[in-house]
Amino acid sequence: MxxxxxxxxxxxxxxxxxxxxxxxxxxxxxxxxxxxxxxxxxRDLTSFWPLVSCLPEDLLEEEPVVEDSNRPSRMMHLRRMVSASDLQRYIITYARRIRSFRPHPHQAKHWLSNETLQAIQLVTGRQPGVLSPLLKTFQMPTPGKYQWYLHDGFANQLAPCMGLFVGPHVTSLEFTSLGDCHLYCHAIKSFTDTTNLKQLSIRAGREDFVQDYLTSFSWDHLQELTLYSGLFELQATDALMQHLSSLPQLTKLNMARIDLSELQEDQTAPSRDRFPALRHLVLSKVDVPRILQCLPPTNQVARLECHVTRGTTKDIITSIGAHCNPLTLKLLEIEELGATWPLFQEGTRDPEGLEPQHDEIGIEPLLKFHLQFVDIRVWNTIQVTPSQVERLISTWRSVKRIHLYSVGTTTRTPSIDHSHILAIASSCKSLKQLGLRFDASKITSETTAPSPGHPRLRRLYVGDSPIYSPSAVRGFLHAAFPSLKDIRYRSGCNWHIPIFKDRWKDVCGDDYQRTSWAQ
The missing domain is CATH 1.20.1280 (Monooxygenase)
Known part of the structure; x- marks a missing residue:
């Protein structure tokens, strides 16, 4: 060997x-x-079959539950009483190897009946986590998923038996609180051990349970919390937000489809001890300004990701400027739902309403931050002025990626041209990806690029930038950005000035990887 x-x-x-x-x-x-x-x-299990395969053959008998040619399910029932010796091989040799258990009905053909699991609980003295004592990650089986594979009685009664797998070493817990299964909710609360729990993910369906569950524990070691609603939005209360803001080690908060309308608007600045450890904030389909108002002026948020509805970005940018800390915020991502590139293939029509509205979006409030990654994808036009470029190159000097683009096309000529693109590239030494709409029509055969060029830039996103001479632009880009590998322009056929798209195609030619915005 x-x-x-x-x-x-x-x-x-x-x-x-x-x-x-x-x-x-x-x-x-x-x-x-x-x-x-x-x-x-x-290490990673998704079914009970590994446990079943380790038990004596004379202990269990199988019974078909769902007669389906594609995914037949079989329930394993007891033939006799369970003894400690029946579990010895599994517990001694295999149980301590399991690190992740995410049981899913689609992944399994064999299931242990509730009677069998309850018998194992009695034999093992109801010791928490006895079947996987070193388990780190656990996903609670959701009753709603099982009704298509197993009878409802099994799905509802399974939850209390999951304590066999959840022990004190679990650091990541995920569950869904849907329907009116009170036994399921009681089981989750009973085996929640916050001693080592660092990651918690909840899909909320029962509003009263989620509020009670989260406020019942101090969560002294919780570092990441994901809270999102299903079909109906969870309504957050002041008590819940107050409790979340007090968690001492919460570094990442992910909230989606949470109704914040009932929160009281505090006119005073939030206390300095709120969200003391928060570094990463992810918000999807929530009232972003209302959440940002909960942050103290000295907050430590370094990453802010917002996935929001159309037309809300302008207010969000204003709120970011008012409530985020200029000394700590480094990464900003704002995406309006549906503003993804490209939405359409060549030769297809853009959907109705694609043309950006007249309400333009400015980046002025963001220029006081020392951002390193900026990614803003919206429906309306993002307007960048020459004076803003001057401020940008002084405050974003360490930026590595700038993406500021709109889904729609417009006839309005950008305020900045190729000289501003050069200024950004020369001042921001770490910049590798740049996405800005600029006036490329000013580039002619007589336009010269500085020598040497800017070797770090790899990708250039031009959107529907105006262009006059493809050959002049191609020569200029060759000289200005010798390491440029990828030019991306607005795809789709419904340009306001379609000839611009054809000219950008000519710029790419065979020299650059010509791709759409989505890739």
């Missing part, structure tokens, strides 16, 4: 690249490879 295979880390890396079947075959080839290969096989 090669010497490198005697290093545990090397063997573990090899196993990570193998399928479960291949890892099992590897475990059987050499005794020295057995442990790391079996660790890989058992």
């Amino acid at each position: 090669h010497r490198c295979l005697q290093v545990d880390e090397v063997v573990a890396r090899i196993c990570d690249k193998l399928s479960r079947r291949s890892a099992l075959a590897l475990a059987l080839t050499n005794k020295a490879l057995f442990e790391p290969a079996m660790d890989h096989c058992w």
Whole structure:
């Protein structure tokens, strides 16, 4: 055996690249490879079958539950009483290898009946996590998903038995609170151990339970919280937001489809001790300004991602300027829903209403931040002025990516031209991707680029920028940006000035990778 295979880390890396079947075959080839290969096989489980396969053959009998030619399901019932010796092989050899358990009905053909699981609970003395004592990640089975595969009685009664897998070492918990299954909700609350829990993801359906659940624990070690609603928006209360803002180690908060209309608007500045550790904020389909108002002036938010409805970006940018900390915010992403590139293929018609509205979006409030990544995708036109470029190159000097683009096309000529693009590239030494609509029609055969060029820029996004001479622009870009590999322009056929699109195609030619905005 090669010497490198005697290093545990090397063997573990090899196993990570193998399928479960291949890892099992590897475990059987050499005794020295057995442990790391079996660790890989058992690390991430999505069904009860590994446990079933370790139990004595005379302990269980199977019964068809769903007769489906594609995904037949079978329930494993007891033939006799369970003894501690029946579980010995599994617990000693395999249970401690499991790190992630995400049971899903579509991934499994065999299921342990509730009677079997309850019997195992009694035999093991209801010890939490006895079947996976070192489990780190657990996804609670959702009753609603099981009704298509198993009878409702099993789905509703399964939750209390999940304490067999959830022990004190769990650091990541995910569950859905849907429907009126009170037993399911009681089970979740009973085996929640906040000692080591660092990540929590909740899909909220029962508003009263979620509010009570989150405010019932201090969550002293929680670092990431994801809270999103299903069909009906969860209505956040002042008590809930007050509690979340007090979590001492919460570094990432992800909220989606949460109704904030009932929150009281506090006219005074938030207390300095609110959200003391928050660094990453992700907001989707929520009232972003209302959330930002909860942040103290000295907040430490470094990443802000907003996925919002059409026409709200202007107010959001204003709110960011008023409530985010210029000393800490480094990454900003704002995407209006549907503003994705390209929405259409060549030769297809753009949908009605694509043309941007007259209400333009400005970036003035963002120019006081020292941003390193800026990605704003909206429906309305983003207007950048020469004076704003001057401020941009002084405050965004460490920026690596600037994407400011609109889905729609417009006949209005941009206020900036190629000289401003050069100024940004020369001042922002780390810039690799630049997306700005600029007036390229001023580039002629007599226009010269500075020498040497700016070698760091790899991608240029031009949108529907006006252009007069493709050959002159191509020569200019060759000289100004010698490392440029990718030019992206607005796709779709419904340009207000279609000839611009054809000219940008000519600019790309065979020299550049011509791609759409979506890639």
